[in-house]
Amino acid sequence: MEHNLAVYNTLKRGKEIFVPLNEPFVGMYVCGPTVYGDPHLGHARPAIAFDLVFRYLKHLGYKVRYVRNITDVGHLEADRDEGEDKIAKKARLDQLEPMEVVQYYSDRYYHFMELLNVERPSIEPRASGHIMEQIEMIRKILGTGFAYVVNGSVYFDIEKYNGSYPYGKLSGRKLEDLMANTRDLEGQEEKRNPFDFALWKKALPEHIMRWPSPWSDGFPGWHLECSAMGTRYLGEQFDIHGGGMDLLFPHHECEIAQSQVANGKEAVRYWLHNNMVTINGQKMGKSLGNAVSLEEFFTGNHPLLEQAYSPMTIRFFILQAHYRSTLDFSNEALQAAEKGLKRLMAGMETLKSLQSAASSQIQGSRFKVQGSVNNPASDIRHPVSDIQHPGSRIQHLADSCYAAMNDDFNSPVVIANLFEGVRIIHAVKEGKEHLTEEELNHLNRLFDTFVTEIMGLQDESSGDQSKRIDGLMELIIGMRKEARERKDWGASDRIREALEDLGIILKDSREGTSWEKAD
């Protein structure tokens, strides 16, 4: 594969050239949602970040198998000491079957991800559907002596593991430090050490979700599903494992330990972690009570929101920051993203119209090219070579976009380059610069590739406008045009104002009048 894609590997604390195990195949596993609540902005971040990775790897020609799990069992309730299953607790509160809750929230998750134009992964396995694999993995781990059974529960022996392998190498923690400051939590009596983690938990009587196992009726430990399902679908070793930074410790650390022991080898080659969305500088999280759900963003129905924000605005907002940086939420930032996106999409629209008119215009404008070379004003801003070959700027833009993506998926720099492209588009439209048909095609391909294919941005403005409305608007605008030609400003303004009351804004320009919804 001809590229030099560098990815930031958390394990190495630095960027490395990406080389898959079995080219052209790439295996990627990403930690998905726990489906016991409505998806919020925090869920959108990794989904979009790894969607970008997925799309770009495919663009480079890789055959990617992308696995993202749905966690529907096994996570413990934080404020409970009985080890009650999160899903079960929610089910009790709502008087529903656990699987009903799971079904509801996973449907919601899929729906909102689709609105965000996040591509469906290749496989979306559920923990509850892979109990057998998890039991099998526990058996293997027990066989190596790195786990022990107490009262029907199975725990991973961290201290023993640390004797053979470096526990904490991903998160940069040392066992001694962990020993020095572990908290006393209830329900830990069974463990030899507080930092040991459960592979299997015996169910208490009130637990609704339970499965038989050699050790007890119970449920799998909360780190196991990723190791088991990753192994099942991607093999004992695979290329990329992704997830939020908050999962780094202990979740991913435990995954490393489990897989190492069970399979006798290190499972993951590149660990990628996205950073958090913050709100007033603080992490947005369900447990912090400051999470704004995606539905609330799309409807604007939340005290913190000044308006609704469309799915593409959210997507663009997220892509405008690098995935490893925190991203601070605010109305101001979101509104900026909304306008920026609009400008980008409008530029793309203009580009298409330029292209259709290209062959006729380019011929006639050849002479003007000479003129602009001699224009001293433009010499100030551009190197002479660029003026003689405006198309070379397009090539440079394309190179810059690829360079940005190859530098650990730097979407904000890609976007900056695309805005440079928008400037060129306007200049060509105004007749200040000229491109050959070939160059115009090149620019068009560049936008299609990066905006649509890789960044997954769609034009929302015209998507839901039916042909009938378009026809009506054409009619109304035509009538207003006639009024204006008669200099009947009263009629003209009345039409404009009436439409404005209906939430439709007219935009007059030299080329004619266009319209859009006010929102």
Next chain:
RNA sequence: GGUCUCGUGGCCGAGUGGCUAGGCAGCGGUCUGCAAAACCGCGUACAGCGGUUCGACUCCGCUCGAGACCUCCA
């Protein structure tokens, strides 16, 4: 308390040992019956204090500030 990350112009957000993204807002202009929209132009900012260097916003140290993880969390 321990481990780690970060501190960039009004806001969001890239990046780099010298060539100093981008978006939004603001200001100026073009266009226009008016308005809006659109387009063009304009901002030398990198927490503070030291040090290394010919030169640091970028490297090192300290101080201040913010955050993440250590417990379920994307």
